[in-house]
Amino acid sequence: xxxxxxxxxxxxxxxxxxxxxxxxxxxxxxxxxxxxxxxxxxxxxxxxxxxxxxxxxxxxxxxxxxxxxxxxxxxxxxxxxxxxxxxxxxxxxxxxxxxxxxxxxxxxxxxxxxxxxxxxxxxxxxxxxxxxxxxxxxxxxxxxxxxxxxxxxxxxxxxxxxxxxxxxxxxxxxxxxxxxxxxxxxxxxxxxxxxxxxxxxxxxxxxxxxxxxxxxxxxxxxxxxxxxxxxxxxxxxxxxxxxxxxxxxxxxxxxxxxxxxxxxxxxxxxxxxxxxxxxxxxxxxxxxxxxxxxxxxxxxxxxxxxxxxxxxxxxxxxxxxxxxxxxxxxxxxxxxx
Amino acid sequence: xxxxxxxxxxxxxxxxxxxxxxxxxxxxxxxxxxxxxxxxxxxxxxxxxxxxxxxxxxxxxxxxxxxxxxxxxxxxxxxxxxxxxxxxxxxxxxxxxxxxxxxxxxxxxxxxxxxxxxxxxxxxxxxxxxxxxxxxxxxxxxxxxxxxxxxxxxxxxxxxxxxxxxxxxxxxxxxxxxxxxxxxxxxxxxxxxxxxxxxxxxxxxxxxxxxxxxxxxxxxxxxxxxxxxxxxxxxxxxxxxxxxxxxxxxxxxxxxxxxxxxxxxxxxxxxxxxxxxxxxxxxxxxxxxxxxxxxxxxxxxxxxxxxxxxxxxxxxxxxxxxxxxxxxxxxxxxxxx
DNA sequence: GTTACGAGTGTAATCGATTACAATTTGCTG
DNA sequence: CAGCAAATTGTAATCGATTACACTCGTAAC
Numbered sequence: 001x002x003x004x005x006x007x008x009x010x011x012x013x014x015x016x017x018x019x020x021x022x023x024x025x026x027x028x029x030x031x032x033x034x035x036x037x038x039x040x041x042x043x044x045x046x047x048x049x050x051x052x053x054x055x056x057x058x059x060x061x062x063x064x065x066x067x068x069x070x071x072x073x074x075x076x077x078x079x080x081x082x083x084x085x086x087x088x089x090x091x092x093x094x095x096x097x098x099x100x101x102x103x104x105x106x107x108x109x110x111x112x113x114x115x116x117x118x119x120x121x122x123x124x125x126x127x128x129x130x131x132x133x134x135x136x137x138x139x140x141x142x143x144x145x146x147x148x149x150x151x152x153x154x155x156x157x158x159x160x161x162x163x164x165x166x167x168x169x170x171x172x173x174x175x176x177x178x179x180x181x182x183x184x185x186x187x188x189x190x191x192x193x194x195x196x197x198x199x200x201x202x203x204x205x206x207x208x209x210x211x212x213x214x215x216x217x218x219x220x221x222x223x224x225x226x227x228x229x230x231x232x233x234x235x236x237x238x239x240x241x242x243x244x245x246x247x248x249x250x251x252x253x254x255x256x257x258x259x260x261x262x263x264x265x266x267x268x269x270x271x272x273x274x275x276x277x278x279x280x281x282x283x284x285x286x287x288x289x290x291x292x293x294x295x296x297x298x299x300x301x302x303x304x305x306x307x308x309x310x311x312x313x314x315x316x317x318x319x320x321x322x323x324x325x326x327x328x329x330x331x332x333x334x335x336x337x
Numbered sequence: 338x339x340x341x342x343x344x345x346x347x348x349x350x351x352x353x354x355x356x357x358x359x360x361x362x363x364x365x366x367x368x369x370x371x372x373x374x375x376x377x378x379x380x381x382x383x384x385x386x387x388x389x390x391x392x393x394x395x396x397x398x399x400x401x402x403x404x405x406x407x408x409x410x411x412x413x414x415x416x417x418x419x420x421x422x423x424x425x426x427x428x429x430x431x432x433x434x435x436x437x438x439x440x441x442x443x444x445x446x447x448x449x450x451x452x453x454x455x456x457x458x459x460x461x462x463x464x465x466x467x468x469x470x471x472x473x474x475x476x477x478x479x480x481x482x483x484x485x486x487x488x489x490x491x492x493x494x495x496x497x498x499x500x501x502x503x504x505x506x507x508x509x510x511x512x513x514x515x516x517x518x519x520x521x522x523x524x525x526x527x528x529x530x531x532x533x534x535x536x537x538x539x540x541x542x543x544x545x546x547x548x549x550x551x552x553x554x555x556x557x558x559x560x561x562x563x564x565x566x567x568x569x570x571x572x573x574x575x576x577x578x579x580x581x582x583x584x585x586x587x588x589x590x591x592x593x594x595x596x597x598x599x600x601x602x603x604x605x606x607x608x609x610x611x612x613x614x615x616x617x618x619x620x621x622x623x624x625x626x627x628x629x630x631x632x633x634x635x636x637x638x639x640x641x642x643x644x645x646x647x648x649x650x651x652x653x654x655x656x657x658x659x660x661x662x663x664x665x666x667x668x669x670x671x672x673x674x
Numbered sequence: 675g676t677t678a679c680g681a682g683t684g685t686a687a688t689c690g691a692t693t694a695c696a697a698t699t700t701g702c703t704g
Numbered sequence: 705c706a707g708c709a710a711a712t713t714g715t716a717a718t719c720g721a722t723t724a725c726a727c728t729c730g731t732a733a734c
Contacts, residue, residue: 001720003719003721004720015722016722019722019723023722048719048721050719050720050721051719051721051722052721053721054720055721056721056722
């Protein structure tokens with residue numbers, strides 16, 4: 001391994017000068033700079049990242065905690081995170097938690113052992129273990145899409161899920177629907193709470209009931225969509241408008257509805273959340289809410305790096321704009337005759 | 338920051354003993370071990386990862402180069418990589434290259450600066466820059482799905498794409514198809530070459546022609562599928578069997594075919610490659626080839642870690658089994674009357 | 675002509691660990 | 705009980721960088 005000493009000998013200067021040439025070129029004469037750079041090239045020298053980190057106390061890495069890698073919506077966020085991180089000279093450590101607390105603890109611990117400078121959480125849990133809680137007090141951390149539950153408040157970047165829920169509900173109410181069903185994901189999350197609250201608020205205003213039996217499902221997956229439809233269609237009064245709390249669920253729902261012989265949107269309207277890539281190419285194309293996922297990832301990195309640098313935050317909540325995409329999976333309520 | 342010195346003082350021992358207690362407990366008495374562990378707990382001590390890395394010369398990290406994060410097939414591989422890495426005590430640095438050479442160089446450089454111990458390439462290019470080529474000679478590296486082109490041979494984990502191409506072609510030939518079309522992705526890759534060669538070999542055996550105009554597209558995306566269909570349907574003799582070189586392309590193709598009023602599989606059969614999650618829930622469900630993506634990721638890590646440890650490899654190619662999934666997007670050729 | 679200053683470079687301390695080597699203690703053998 | 709080996713612990717060198725401080729030298733100011 002070529003180290004700074006070898007280069008300094010090759011260039012006939014001290015190690016300090018080599019270090020300065022590379023990190024602070026203004027401090028050395030043009031003459032020596034050339035000498036050093038030539039030696040660097042000749043030796044194929046790269047500063048040892050770890051050594052630099054020990055000395056400076058900064059790892060220039062971020063950990064990202066993701067509950068599920070295969071969800072394309074998360075991936076779009078991570079794409080934004082990766083891009084922004086790279087622009088700022090940070091690299092991204094991937095932590096696939098699979099929703100398990102144990103794994104979250106392990107990955108979160110990376111910040112405590114100086115392996116990473118900060119942490120982006122895509123899930124809604126406080127990722128540190130009991131015993132690490134005290135140590136984690138000053139750890140730079142942001143959450144995207146969700147809010148981190150627990151004592152201390154951390155900044156977050158999210159959508160106005162309440163308003164998005166309202167927008168979809170309004171859209172369906174305007175089409176004359178009066179029988180609603182909801183297929184949900186994990187109930188513990190803020191996303192669930194906010195989206196459903198938005199939906200309920202509109203229905204309440206319109207005097208449309210939504211009893212608890214019409215809110216089914218507890219996982220953001222295609223299978224949940226299928227099972228949810230099976231459950232809802234078994235009712236005497238099946239819904240004519242089906243709000244799925246993400247696109248994956250909607251994909252499953254559409255699949256199962258068609259399998260059971262219903263026509264979309266003639267017999268039943270279906271909507272999603274997130275606008276994943278395929279949703280525009282489904283049959284029929286899915287009415288959904290677009291989230292600026294990529295942008296949210298970038299924003300999260302900005303907020304995190306501010307924290308790492310101990311710079312003040314303008315605000316601790318970043319609410320991103322959404323967009324209602326009216327496609328062909330939703331339409332007028334069937335005439336009830 | 339609590340460091341090893343503080344802990345050693347707290348426990349009334351030397352730093353060496355603390356280090357030994359944590360890394361090699363057998364070397365210390367049970368009595369001192371308890372003393373030290375108590376101090377570690379009390380101080381909330383975690384060894385500084387970077388410092389350990391400097392000393393040992395191992396970063397215990399791997400870089401993964403991905404051309405595209407949003408492709409769910411890649412993500413499944415990365416999931417496997419992540420899982421296996423974590424089991425072996427390695428962490429994963431994510432390198433989204435977006436297919437750009439410049440970014441590949443940058444991420445590949447991480448191995449040269451001791452930021453990572455090895456490199457997994459999901460793309461087909463040799464990721465180091467001209468000037469780094471010499472230095473990269475001994476860098477542990479594996480490729481998954483593709484083979485790395487260039488001078489030195491690196492081990493790889495891949496599918497038998499040739500056989501998979503043959504399997505799909507056979508399947509369609511058995512249904513009596515004689516007019517074939519292919520929508521492809523990047524032409525430079527081994528995947529393209531092998532899959533197409535497999536397809537061609539079967540057609541040649543059957544005496545079925547496949548002229549170059551019937552092989553269109555150059556990108557693994559939904560849009561390519563749409564454009565490919567537009568191009569192929571414009572011919573006097575449009576194909577009745579459409580082989581898409583991955584599922585994304587197939588999704589676009591199915592969308593556009595239906596838009597143009599064709600029935601699948603009655604009028605035209607469509608097949609994909611990869612078996613991404615949604616492909617089973619399309620309308621109609623997609624006939625495709627399943628790849629054990631997760632398993633391939635795990636295998637790649639094994640091979641890479643062997644290289645890092647300078648252990649001998651049993652073989653430099655790992656060919657994984659595939660499975661032909663016959664679903665409803667393919668069927669008998671329309672009678673040509 | 676002396677002083678002061680600043681630019682450029684080198685010396686050596688330092689970051690937080692690991693580990694070779696030395697020192698000490700313990701245990702066992704005859 | 706002497707003598708030697710093994711077990712346990714401490715001392716200090718080391719990994720590969722960065723950087724505070726000291727030094728040299730040339731130039732400007734008075």
